[in-house]
Amino acid sequence: MSESAKLSFKGQDYEFPVITGTENESAIDIAKLRATSGLITLDPGYKNTGATTSAITFLDGEEGILRYRGYRIEDLAEKSTFLEVSYLLIYGELPTQAQYEDFSKEITHHTLVHEDIKKILEGFPSNAHPMGVLSSMICALTAFYPDSLNPNRSEEEVNLSIIRLIAKMPTFATWAYKNEMGHPVNYPDNSLDYCSNFLKMMFALPAEKYDVDPIVSAALDKLLILHADHEQNCSTSTVRIVGSSQASIYASISAGINALWGPLHGGANQSVIEMLEAIKADGGDAKKYLDKAKDKNDPFRLMGFGHRVYKNFDPRAKIIKKAADDVLAKLGVNDPVLDIAKELEHAALNDQYFIDRQLYPNVDFYSGIIYRALGIPTDMFTVMFALGRLPGWIAQWKEMRENGEPIGRPRQVYTGANERDYVSMNKR
Numbered sequence: 001m002s003e004s005a006k007l008s009f010k011g012q013d014y015e016f017p018v019i020t021g022t023e024n025e026s027a028i029d030i031a032k033l034r035a036t037s038g039l040i041t042l043d044p045g046y047k048n049t050g051a052t053t054s055a056i057t058f059l060d061g062e063e064g065i066l067r068y069r070g071y072r073i074e075d076l077a078e079k080s081t082f083l084e085v086s087y088l089l090i091y092g093e094l095p096t097q098a099q100y101e102d103f104s105k106e107i108t109h110h111t112l113v114h115e116d117i118k119k120i121l122e123g124f125p126s127n128a129h130p131m132g133v134l135s136s137m138i139c140a141l142t143a144f145y146p147d148s149l150n151p152n153r154s155e156e157e158v159n160l161s162i163i164r165l166i167a168k169m170p171t172f173a174t175w176a177y178k179n180e181m182g183h184p185v186n187y188p189d190n191s192l193d194y195c196s197n198f199l200k201m202m203f204a205l206p207a208e209k210y211d212v213d214p215i216v217s218a219a220l221d222k223l224l225i226l227h228a229d230h231e232q233n234c235s236t237s238t239v240r241i242v243g244s245s246q247a248s249i250y251a252s253i254s255a256g257i258n259a260l261w262g263p264l265h266g267g268a269n270q271s272v273i274e275m276l277e278a279i280k281a282d283g284g285d286a287k288k289y290l291d292k293a294k295d296k297n298d299p300f301r302l303m304g305f306g307h308r309v310y311k312n313f314d315p316r317a318k319i320i321k322k323a324a325d326d327v328l329a330k331l332g333v334n335d336p337v338l339d340i341a342k343e344l345e346h347a348a349l350n351d352q353y354f355i356d357r358q359l360y361p362n363v364d365f366y367s368g369i370i371y372r373a374l375g376i377p378t379d380m381f382t383v384m385f386a387l388g389r390l391p392g393w394i395a396q397w398k399e400m401r402e403n404g405e406p407i408g409r410p411r412q413v414y415t416g417a418n419e420r421d422y423v424s425m426n427k428r
């Protein structure tokens with residue numbers, strides 16, 4: 001029996017259908033709200049508003065649950081690989097051995113980029129933030145593959161764009177880093193797996209032999225899995241709304257990269273390390289920074305803490321925290337900011353302000369400590385987040401397109417001046 005919700009307004013009663021998903025989440029379908037009652041809803045930040053139905057990722061913020069296509073994140077982080085998880089998110093099922101090999105081979109053979117893209121790269125000063133370089137080069141793919149501008153392309157052509165994106169993102173990400181370092185860029189090595197190829201392009205120098213450390217490659221693969229999708233977050237919603245105008249997939253992903261860049265979203269992993277370094281430089285007084293985070297007159301926030309949806313531990317934070325101990329021990333790295341992070345976490349989890357607001361460590365709180373141990377510089381942390389989130393963005397864009405969703409166009413409540421006549425300059 002389908003449920004419904006009733007609304008009374010100005011003596012009139014209205015009834016709207018309630019839809020319930022496969023995990024028993026329910027939503028009022030307000031598609032006819034304005035037509036029947038003249039009302040719209042108002043929900044800044046969309047804290048209570050579902051933008052779509054989706055079959056890709058399920059998360060339960062109260063219980064700290066995260067699943068990609070029904071598979072637990074804990075299992076995927078432990079047993080899967082980033083390319084296998086990418087296939088799962090985009091095509092909906094875990095691949096067979098043959099499907100996985102085809103997918104991997106396709107990606108390996110699309111890692112090169114047009115040489116003219118280097119001219120775009122050379123136009124960026126070395127102080128350009130890698131996220132700006134990355135989003136620009138991804139958007140530049142619309143110029144090198146103009147067929148992507150056709151909204152009525154075949155499924156095969158759309159799939160080729162998907163392969164190109166996953167294949168070329170590591171090349172662009174490492175080139176952005178090389179531009180910043182003033183080093184020559186490296187070309188992909190098709191004999192290596194996805195993460196090893198990334199590490200070699202990132203760190204190899206012409207003057208020296210470079211061997212990929214399997215510990216580093218495995219740690220990176222796990223981190224990319226943990227970042228691969230997270231339902232309708234800020235950057236994913238950006239990718240969907242840009243894609244809803246029938247803009248190309250490259251333009252949509254480029255927009256998602258820019259949304260992720262902000263310090264309240266993916267940029268938090270860079271801000272966490274900068275915060276921990278500041279605490280260390282300031283004598284390691286975690287309590288002082290906790291008090292700053294609680295002070296309403298101080299704009300400082302405890303970066304890496306809190307979440308729009310998780311009101312319990314972010315399951316990714318738990319996995320990354322454990323991985324941080326493992327990876328640093330295996331690499332023989334002793335990073336004092338890890339101890340500061342743990343002290344800060346302990347203090348916050350026992351502080352009434354954080355308890356009352358259900359503020360827990362999120363995915364960004366520990367990830368930067370591992371990236372740093374892998375030799376990745378701080379301003380590349382959000383690029384790493386984008387590399388991980390790419391298959392999720394693609395899967396969500398593809399779902400939006402296959403569901404034939406309408407162009408996204410929210411309404412507003414106008415609170416400006418009422419009608420008034422124009423006043424000529426000499427009378428103002």
Ligand code: SDX
Nearest residue numbers: 230233264265266268293301302303304305306307308357
């Ligand atoms: C990501 O959405 C996703 O799924 C994102 C993500 C993904 O995988 O895509 O999970 C990745 O973006 C993780 C979040 C990374 N950002 C940070 O770590 C930045 C620090 N955190 C916050 O700025 C904040 O917690 C947000 C932005 C993450 C969530 O903010 P909300 O949901 O809008 O909550 P809010 O700002 O309304 O805060 C509620 C209360 C407020 O206090 P009161 O006004 O009720 O007194 O909690 C306080 C806030 O001041 N608060 C914090 C805090 N986060 C919230 N106070 C101190 N430090 C913090 N970190």
